[in-house]
Amino acid sequence: MNSTPAFLSGKPWFRQAWLVCLAAVFLAALTARMGFWQLSRAEEKRALQLAVEAQTALTPLREQDLLQDTTLWQHTHRRAALEGQWLSDKTVYLDNRVHHGQSGFWVMTPLRWAPGKVVWVQRGWVVRDARDATKAAPVMTPQSETVITGRIATGLSHMVELKKTESPAGSSGLKIQANLDLSQMQAMVSDKVTGLVIQTDADSEGLRRDWSLVGVGPEKNMAYAFQWFGLSALVTLLYVWFQWIGPLLHARKQSRTT
Numbered sequence: 001m002n003s004t005p006a007f008l009s010g011k012p013w014f015r016q017a018w019l020v021c022l023a024a025v026f027l028a029a030l031t032a033r034m035g036f037w038q039l040s041r042a043e044e045k046r047a048l049q050l051a052v053e054a055q056t057a058l059t060p061l062r063e064q065d066l067l068q069d070t071t072l073w074q075h076t077h078r079r080a081a082l083e084g085q086w087l088s089d090k091t092v093y094l095d096n097r098v099h100h101g102q103s104g105f106w107v108m109t110p111l112r113w114a115p116g117k118v119v120w121v122q123r124g125w126v127v128r129d130a131r132d133a134t135k136a137a138p139v140m141t142p143q144s145e146t147v148i149t150g151r152i153a154t155g156l157s158h159m160v161e162l163k164k165t166e167s168p169a170g171s172s173g174l175k176i177q178a179n180l181d182l183s184q185m186q187a188m189v190s191d192k193v194t195g196l197v198i199q200t201d202a203d204s205e206g207l208r209r210d211w212s213l214v215g216v217g218p219e220k221n222m223a224y225a226f227q228w229f230g231l232s233a234l235v236t237l238l239y240v241w242f243q244w245i246g247p248l249l250h251a252r253k254q255s256r257t258t
Helices: 012-056 063-068 070-074 182-187 219-257
Strands: 079-086 092-099 102-114 115-127 146-153 192-199
Touching: 012 219, 063 070, 063 102, 063 146, 070 079, 070 192, 079 115, 092 115, 115 146, 182 192
Parallel strands: 115 192
Antiparallel strands: 079 102, 079 146, 092 102, 102 115, 146 192
C-alpha cells in the first residue's frame, strides 16, 4: 500500500503549493504565538507594577514595626524609615554599575538600626575616576546618628565575573567587588543582617539616588508583541499575494492578451 500522503503524490506544482502553504501557516502561527506570549509577559509586568505601586503607597515602616514583626522585611518595595549608625569601615563599592550611561559604583554600607541588628543599604551611585579604575568621586559618610528612607529589596543584581574581583586594599583604599550577596553581607558584620534597603532620599553625600525599576514596565513587551503580530501578518499577506492574488492577476492579464 502506498503510504505517501495524497497531496504529495500529485503533480510537482501541486506538491510545492501544499508545502508552501504548510510553511506559511507554520510561520504565521509561530509568530502569532510569540506575540500572545509577549502580551502575557506584559500583563505579568503590569500586575507587578501595580503591586509595587501598592507597596510604595503604604505608610513607611518604622523601627518598632520591624522589631515587632520581622516578616515585614519580606515586603519587597515597601518603604522603610530607619535611624541608626553607619558601619563605615564595612563599606563596599560594587564595580561596573552603569548609571545614565556612565560607569561607576554602587556604594553599599551596613546601618546598625537596633542593638545587634544591621541592614545593608544601597546608599547611591558614584562615578568612577576617569584615570584610575580603583578610585571614585568622594563619598561622605556621617559618623553621627543618621535617618534614612528607602525601599526594601530582596537582593542585588548579579554581574557576570570571570573570576572573583575583590580589592580590599587597592591604591585608593576602597573595597571593590563585582557582587555582594546576602551570605557575604552577613559574613562581613558581627550583627544580624535583617534585610537590604535601597536608599531613596534626595541626592546627598556625593551620591546619586535617582533609581529606576528595571524590567517592571510592560512597554517593552507590548512593543515586542506588536513586532511579532506584524511579522505574522506579513507572512500571511505575502503568502496570499504570491500564491493567490499574483497568479490570479497574471492569469487575467494573459487572458486579455490572447
